[in-house]
Amino acid sequence: MSQLQPSVSSPLVHGLREQIADRIRNDVICGRIGVGERLNEVQLGEKFGVSRTPVRAALQQLLHEGILEGRPNVGLKVARQPSVAMCQVVTEIRRTIESFAVETFIGRLTDADFAQWNAILERMRVACLARDFVLIAECDIEFHRSIVRRAHERDLESIWNSIVGRVRSHFRDTHQDQYPDAMEIYAEHVGIIDSFKGGDVKKAVALLKEKIC
Amino acid sequence: MSQLQPSVSSPLVHGLREQIADRIRNDVICGRIGVGERLNEVQLGEKFGVSRTPVRAALQQLLHEGILEGRPNVGLKVARQPSVAMCQVVTEIRRTIESFAVETFIGRLTDADFAQWNAILERMRVACLARDFVLIAECDIEFHRSIVRRAHERDLESIWNSIVGRVRSHFRDTHQDQYPDAMEIYAEHVGIIDSFKGGDVKKAVALLKEKIC
DNA sequence: TGTCCGTATTTTGTATACAATGTACATTTA
């Protein structure tokens, strides 16, 4: 059940490793796999209809992202949340990265850039209307990732990917706790993109940092 | 030639992947493999006397660390240095991480901790005396890694490992350019450890940040 | 002569088989 794309029908997909990693990562972030739960290579291979090889590669990647933890020769399990102080460090690093990203592109954005962001925002609007906080979380991550990606700095995106998965509570719980009206979340993200249009770096960075907490 | 430990004679080694990753990482940092040079899985397998499987895993790890870059289905090569602005971001992140590490342990250090640091410093002293800047770089990395590790925060060390390899020029060239007397490098690191003994957080963090540039 | 296209080669991606390590349980013994 729930097999992956057979490699014949969809030759354009980036390879099984990334597909599997994306699936498992989403399952963890959305809470479908609980903290401490063990991940077995053969079981996952059977579940996705592939061999252990790409599963293994995917798990190793998620290990580097801090999604999973474990000891060699023993196995991997869903990583527990780091300490509160550690989460603050991750937040500070995210602010550094995303602020730098904004500074690199704030002057030279095209209509195509804003079209992409509008597409993300539209999906977020729908999610907020439905009060679907899991979907909101996914859109939120995609929103911030798109900002980092727009900097066109290979290392920046790579580092961001290595840390964003470590603080999962933010995307899952914070929104639900702090926003009685979900549409506020949407509005604030619209405000960030609007500030990009103005070209005011300080304002844009300030708004963005406020959303990273 | 230059085979790895046969798994029989040394059963305690952490596995081939880490051994191979360490070897290649060192080769890149020390400049024995140039930027842009392509890394072939079968060639490396023959060189180390192992199969492609652990080589592949090692290369994937180095890809996550930013040591290598490349596109899927094409291959991996030694990553070029990121832009100057990007290097500054990496430096800022390192300062965040290492400062936090110091803050976590500054009050509660044992004699065993200082003994470990003294061992590292002694190796650095020898390297500085010999003006062996490659060895100095290795000791420098080990020094900073030991500080991060002492915080006993799984994620902190993981993140640090993901970024430290991206700015290689620092460890290779900066020392040689900025320190006519190599022993100054040793003295400054001794100063950092001494500041730990005093227990003055601000002073320790200030000294440490000064060394991260 | 230059461009386009098909084939051959190289290299990565995936699947399967085997080896080694770690864990759990049962059995033995003090």
Add this chain to the structure above:
DNA sequence: TAAATGTACATTGTATACAAAATACGGACA
């Protein structure tokens, strides 16, 4: 009964074989 040890099982680590993708080269054709 409790501790220790040996054995069986489950799972990861490694090696090899096959499939697919990308690149490089050479020939056909305009």
